Amino acid sequence: MTALQATLSAPGSQARRSLPAILGLVGVFLIWELAARAFEDAFVLAGPSDVLAYLMANQALMGRALMVTLSNAAIGFVLGNLAAVLLALIALLWPRSESVVTGLALFVFCLPLVATGPILRVFFGPGEWPQILLAALAVYYTTLIPLLVGLRAAPATWFDLVRSYGRGRFAALFHVRMMASLPYFVAGLQIAAPAAFLGAMVGEFTGAERGMGVLTIRAMRALDVDMTWALASVATAVAILVYLVIGWLARLVLSDAPPVILAAPRASVSGRAAVWKSTVNIALTVGVVLGVWWGALAVLDVSPFFAKGPADVFDALFLAPDAATTRATLGSALIDTSVLLLPGYFAGLLAGAGLAMLVVLVPALTGIAMTLSIALRSVPIVTTAPLVVLLAGRGAVGTIVLVAVMVFFPTFVACLHGLRQAPGQVMDVLHSYAAGPILQLIRVRIPAMLPAFFAAARMSVPASVLAVTVVEWLATGNGIGSLMAVSASLSDYDMLWSSVVLVSLLSSLGYAAVGAIESRVLRIYAPEQLA
Amino acid sequence: MALDPTSPPEVICTGLAKTFDGGLDAVSPTTLRFAAGQTTALVGPSGCGKSTILRMIAGLETPSAGSISIGGAPPAETLQKADLAVAFQDPSLLPWRSVRGNIELALGLARRPIVPEEVDQLIRMVGLDGFAETRPAELSGGMRQRAAIARALATQPKLLLLDEPFGAVDELTRQQLAQDLPRLWEARGTTTLLVTHSVQEAVMLSDRILVLSPRPAAVVADISVDLPRPRDPELARDAAFTTLVDDVFSALSHGMAQSHPPLVAQ
Numbered sequence: 001m002t003a004l005q006a007t008l009s010a011p012g013s014q015a016r017r018s019l020p021a022i023l024g025l026v027g028v029f030l031i032w033e034l035a036a037r038a039f040e041d042a043f044v045l046a047g048p049s050d051v052l053a054y055l056m057a058n059q060a061l062m063g064r065a066l067m068v069t070l071s072n073a074a075i076g077f078v079l080g081n082l083a084a085v086l087l088a089l090i091a092l093l094w095p096r097s098e099s100v101v102t103g104l105a106l107f108v109f110c111l112p113l114v115a116t117g118p119i120l121r122v123f124f125g126p127g128e129w130p131q132i133l134l135a136a137l138a139v140y141y142t143t144l145i146p147l148l149v150g151l152r153a154a155p156a157t158w159f160d161l162v163r164s165y166g167r168g169r170f171a172a173l174f175h176v177r178m179m180a181s182l183p184y185f186v187a188g189l190q191i192a193a194p195a196a197f198l199g200a201m202v203g204e205f206t207g208a209e210r211g212m213g214v215l216t217i218r219a220m221r222a223l224d225v226d227m228t229w230a231l232a233s234v235a236t237a238v239a240i241l242v243y244l245v246i247g248w249l250a251r252l253v254l255s256d257a258p259p260v261i262l263a264a265p266r267a268s269v270s271g272r273a274a275v276w277k278s279t280v281n282i283a284l285t286v287g288v289v290l291g292v293w294w295g296a297l298a299v300l301d302v303s304p305f306f307a308k309g310p311a312d313v314f315d316a317l318f319l320a321p322d323a324a325t326t327r328a329t330l331g332s333a334l335i336d337t338s339v340l341l342l343p344g345y346f347a348g349l350l351a352g353a354g355l356a357m358l359v360v361l362v363p364a365l366t367g368i369a370m371t372l373s374i375a376l377r378s379v380p381i382v383t384t385a386p387l388v389v390l391l392a393g394r395g396a397v398g399t400i401v402l403v404a405v406m407v408f409f410p411t412f413v414a415c416l417h418g419l420r421q422a423p424g425q426v427m428d429v430l431h432s433y434a435a436g437p438i439l440q441l442i443r444v445r446i447p448a449m450l451p452a453f454f455a456a457a458r459m460s461v462p463a464s465v466l467a468v469t470v471v472e473w474l475a476t477g478n479g480i481g482s483l484m485a486v487s488a489s490l491s492d493y494d495m496l497w498s499s500v501v502l503v504s505l506l507s508s509l510g511y512a513a514v515g516a517i518e519s520r521v522l523r524i525y526a527p528e529q530l531a
Numbered sequence: 532m533a534l535d536p537t538s539p540p541e542v543i544c545t546g547l548a549k550t551f552d553g554g555l556d557a558v559s560p561t562t563l564r565f566a567a568g569q570t571t572a573l574v575g576p577s578g579c580g581k582s583t584i585l586r587m588i589a590g591l592e593t594p595s596a597g598s599i600s601i602g603g604a605p606p607a608e609t610l611q612k613a614d615l616a617v618a619f620q621d622p623s624l625l626p627w628r629s630v631r632g633n634i635e636l637a638l639g640l641a642r643r644p645i646v647p648e649e650v651d652q653l654i655r656m657v658g659l660d661g662f663a664e665t666r667p668a669e670l671s672g673g674m675r676q677r678a679a680i681a682r683a684l685a686t687q688p689k690l691l692l693l694d695e696p697f698g699a700v701d702e703l704t705r706q707q708l709a710q711d712l713p714r715l716w717e718a719r720g721t722t723t724l725l726v727t728h729s730v731q732e733a734v735m736l737s738d739r740i741l742v743l744s745p746r747p748a749a750v751v752a753d754i755s756v757d758l759p760r761p762r763d764p765e766l767a768r769d770a771a772f773t774t775l776v777d778d779v780f781s782a783l784s785h786g787m788a789q790s791h792p793p794l795v796a797q
Contacts, residue, residue, distance in 0.1 A: 157623040160591050164617040165640035165686070166610035175636060179627050 046229035054226040055234070061215070066234060069200050069212040072128050076135020077196035081189065083136065084143035092151050092177070093169065102148070103285030104292070109141035110462045110507035113199065114469040114481050115500045117206030118488035122306040131203030131211065138199030143188035145459075150184025151177045186250040193246055194239035201235065202470065206488075220474065308497035316494035326495060329483065330502060337479035341468045344400040348407025348464070349457055353449070355408075356415035360445060361437050399471045406467035411456040418452025419445045447525045454518035461510040465503060539689045539722040540602025540609075541567040542588060547597035548747075549583050557583040559747040560596060567602075570713070570723040572733035574779060575743030576787060581726045582694050584748060588724065589617050589692050601690060609690065613641030616688035620695040622679035624667040630654060630678045631663040634685045641686040650685070656715055657681040673704035680712050691716050691723045697732065706764055709735055714761060730779045734772060735762055740779055744786035752782030 029048050036047025046054070055062055087105055091098035113134055120130035154176050162172045204213025212231055219227035290310050297307045308316070316326055359365045422445045430440050472481025480499055487496040542565040549558040557580040565571045573581040586592040588599055590606035601609045609615050616637070624633045631650055638645045654663050657677040667675055676696060683691060697705040713736050716723055727733050733740050734756055742752040756775060758766060766772050 155621065155623065157619045157621050158625065160586075160589075160617070160619065161623050161637075162640060163591055164589055164610065164615065165613045165637065166590075166607075167640050171640060175640065176625065179625070 044225065046226045048233075050226050051230045051233045054230040058227075058230075062230065062234060065210065065212045065215050066238070068128075068210045069131075069197065069204065070238065072131040072203065072211065073135045073196040073200035075128075076132045076137075076199055077139055077192060079132065080136035080139030080196065081143050081192060084140040084147055084188070087140070087144055088147040088151060089173075091148060092173070098148075099281040100284045100288055102144075103281065104288050105141055105144055106462075106511060107285070107289055107504055107508050108137065110465070110504040110511070111137065111500060112469050112481070112484065112503045112507075113138065113202045113466055114473045115484040115488070115496055115503070117203055118485075119306075119496065119500070120203070121206050123300060123302055126207065126209055128208070130206060131200045131208055131213075134203035135196040135199035138195040138202075139192040142191045142195055143185070146184040146188035146191075147181055150181030153184060154180040183250075183254055186246065186254065190243050190246045190250075193242040197235060197239050197242070205474070217474075305491075306493055308493055312494065313497050313501050316498050320494075326498060329495070330480070330498060333478075333480040333483040333499075334502070334506070337468055337472065337481065340396055340399040340472075340479065341403055341464060344403025344468065345407055345460065345464045347400065348404035348460065349411050349453075351404060352408045352411025352456065353415045353453055356412050356419055356449070357441060357446075359416060360419045361441060395476070399468060399476055402471050403464045403467045406463050407456075407460040410460060410463070411453065414452040414456035415449050418449035421452070422448040450521055450525045454514065454521065458511055458514045458518060461514060462507050465507045465510075469503070539568045539720055540604075540614075541565065542602075542690065542722060542724070543600045544584070544588065545598050545600075547584065547587060547599065548595050549580065549587060549592065550595045556747040558587075559749050561749055562597075563741065563750065565722060565724060566739070567722050568720040569738040570717070570725060570736055572725045572727055572737035572740045573743060574727060574730060574733045574740055574783065575748060576745050576783065577728060579743050579746050580748030581743050585617075585692050585694050585724060585726050588690075589615060591617075613643070613686055614688060615690040615692060616683040616686055617692045617694065618679050618683040618696040620698040622667070622675040624675055624678055624682075626667050629664045629666055630659055630670070630681075633667070633678060634682050637682045637685045643686055653681045653685055658711065671704075672700045673708060676700055676704075676708060677712070680708075680715070684715055687719065689721060691721045693723065693725045695726055695728070697729075698727075705729075705732070710763060717760065730776050730783070731767065733779065734758070734775045735766065740775075742779055742782040742786060751786035752779070754778055754782065 033047040033049060036045045036050065039045050087101050091101045116137065117130060117134055120133055124130050124133075151173075158176045158180075159172050162176060200211070201213040201216065204211040205217055208214055212235060215227070216231050218224075219231060294309055297309050300307070304312075315323075317323055317330075320326070419441075422440075426444050427440065430444060435443070468479065469481030469484065472479040473485040476482065480503055484496055484499045484503075487493070487499065542563075544561065544563040546560045546562060547558060548556075548560040550556050561584075563584070573584060575581045583592060587594050588601070588606060590610045599606050601615070606615075624630075625636065628636060631654065634650050634653060635645050638650075651663065654660060657680060659674060659677055659681065662670065662674065662678075667678070670678065680696060683693075697708050700708065709732055725733065725736055727736075737756050739756060740752075740754045741750050742754065743749065744751045754775065758769075758771060758775070
């Protein structure tokens with residue numbers, strides 16, 4: 001049983017199943033408190049008692065900030081999910097548009113929040129809209145992908161049934177697809193809820209007047225350890241609560257638990273016609289991205305000083321007198337970022353998959369692992385960036401740790417799910433030959449885990465870019481994250497827009513590269529995933 | 532020409548053929564005639580294309596060549612009027628709907644009024660009394676098949692297409708369903724097409740059996756089943772029944788031999 005299913009299981013055995021989770025939670029608090037006492041003089045760690053004391057003393061301030069952030073996150077959550085539903089319906093009802101819709105959606109998802117925040121701030125001023133839009137941007141992709149999977153997650157005979165009564169795709173959508181996709185939609189919403197909170201907070205980092213993000217910046221600047229930990233704790237608690245509430249609501253309407261979502265990979269391209277089709281799709285996506293970009297600037301009618309179009313970016317990178325300097329600056333920043341991003345990314349993947357395997361080999365760890373996976377899956381990790389900076393410092397280690405943490409959690413949850421998906425009959429064959437747990441792991445469980453592992457690896461590419469740019473911006477002052485923040489504050493909008501384009505492009509390429517490796521591996525180990 | 536609203540239709544397939552993308556020949560050009568109000572079984576080895584014929588008649592596959600007439604109208608017209616119903620090998624019940632909900636779904640899709648008393652009566656007729664509000668996951672395989680048959684009958688179709696409807700249930704349940712359910716459509720005089728790979732089932736249920744060759748499907752025998760109705764399991768011991776079964780088996784073997792000559796000459 002997955003951690004998620006554990007939270008959504010029948011209430012009869014709820015108490016018994018919850019016990020390890022509660023014990024795990026108590027253990028986490030105890031270790032946290034003891035660690036805080038042990039390192040009291042280091043001024044980096046505030047324990048649960050310190051957090052509680054701070055919250056009691058500042059409840060009015062924290063309450064107001066929380067309400068502001070919650071309300072921005074909620075509006076962004078609704079808007080982002082509406083956009084996801086709309087995009088999914090377009091892709092479904094007009095199948096030819098799907099690769100363009102998903103390509104565009106991926107590119108927009110890869111836009112670095114660190115840079116889109118300041119740009120939206122320029123467009124919308126000091127109000128709430130930048131936070132709301134960043135929350136929506138953080139949400140829509142994590143809903144769109146499962147929704148696209150879910151809308152097709154029905155046997156062909158259900159559609160034959162609809163057609164046999166002379167009804168078309170709208171009846172199939174209404175009677176079959178909508179209900180069939182509901183568990184997937186709910187699973188997407190559960191992941192989206194903390195992401196919305198994260199988006200709203202990042203939006204508030206960029207110059208809002210109120211909210212948890214504003215307080216976080218204030219706490220970091222003042223080196224207020226108690227306040228930093230209190231803010232991260234509240235963000236975590238709220239995210240877990242929303243996650244559980246959506247799960248509870250899902251239990252009321254669904255007969256089965258929401259599935260653990262694996263974004264379906266694309267079949268790898270082979271044959272001349274397929275390569276041609278893929279090339280056309282990429283060209284179309286690029287065309288749509290450029291069109292939307294131009295169109296948005298024309299509609300919003302913002303001063304060309306702030307708003308740079310595709311031609312401006314091309315000019316800044318290739319034609320302007322200082323183009324070579326701009327390229328050199330960007331290249332150097334990207335190298336600085338890659339040096340921290342890549343080790344963090346791979347360390348996170350290895351740690352996530354490794355711990356999942358350990359949990360399978362040592363079932364006694366299951367209780368604490370379940371608690372961790374529920375809690376950590378719902379935590380907006382980047383909001384804990386200030387904590388990692390406090391604990392690991394502002395240098396390379398802190399950045400690598402944060403990226404690794406960002407990648408670790410989804411990888412761990414997905415891999416644990418994948419390892420447990422090992423086919424029972426194949427496991428029985430191994431049992432019948434008295435194969436030990438290690439052999440079972442190597443021969444059956446790891447191959448069964450590969451689809452989940454790669455799905456997590458792919459989805460972690462934009463997430464790790466978000467993490468590294470946020471840390472560079474808030475803490476280290478190096479790399480592309482810092483370059484974007486500095487460009488925004490110096491009003492160097494040519495550099496800012498060029499950075500956005502480059503980071504989004506590289507993230508999308510990274511995502512596609514992992515997807516290509518994934519397709520090759522799955523063709524051997526899980527060909528049904530590519531059907 | 533529209534379907535006669537009062538009588539079951541005759542189905543005529545003329546030069547019907549199907550070649551799938553990739554060049555797989557599923558059905559070679561075949562002309563078939565299914566008499567109005569009769570039950571005709573299509574029997575053949577696995578993968579011979581019998582389900583493809585049924586799906587083309589149901590309008591779920593487009594023929595590569597030939598035409599289909601259902602009471603003088605093409606399948607698309609029959610589909611639009613919801614005058615046909617299909618029971619698939621997989622019961623294909625929507626898991627989030629109860630037995631009643633699944634039956635009502637068919638009525639809704641067919642744009643027919645939902646009369647609760649009639650739905651109740653149908654549920655009773657298929658032996659699911661007391662399970663109207665039960666979801667498919669809580670039913671046995673046989674019960675799900677009954678619910679699927681009830682759904683197919685709910686719209687009172689003039690043409691009933693059964694694609695191995697008892698294929699996924701155990702032998703005892705299969706016998707029980709084969710005995711009980713035909714009475715429901717026989718009473719209405721529906722034109723029924725049954726696809727099965729069980730020779731005994733074909734003889735027990737049908738008025739006529741078309742034996743198909745291995746892929747691409749072609750008719751190798753047309754056997755009339757002149758056994759009295761209603762039929763019960765005792766009939767299986769009757770000499771006439773076993774003779775018919777033997778006839779079908781030998782036609783099947785003949786078709787197989789033509790298609791796959793022995794590997795080693797005797």
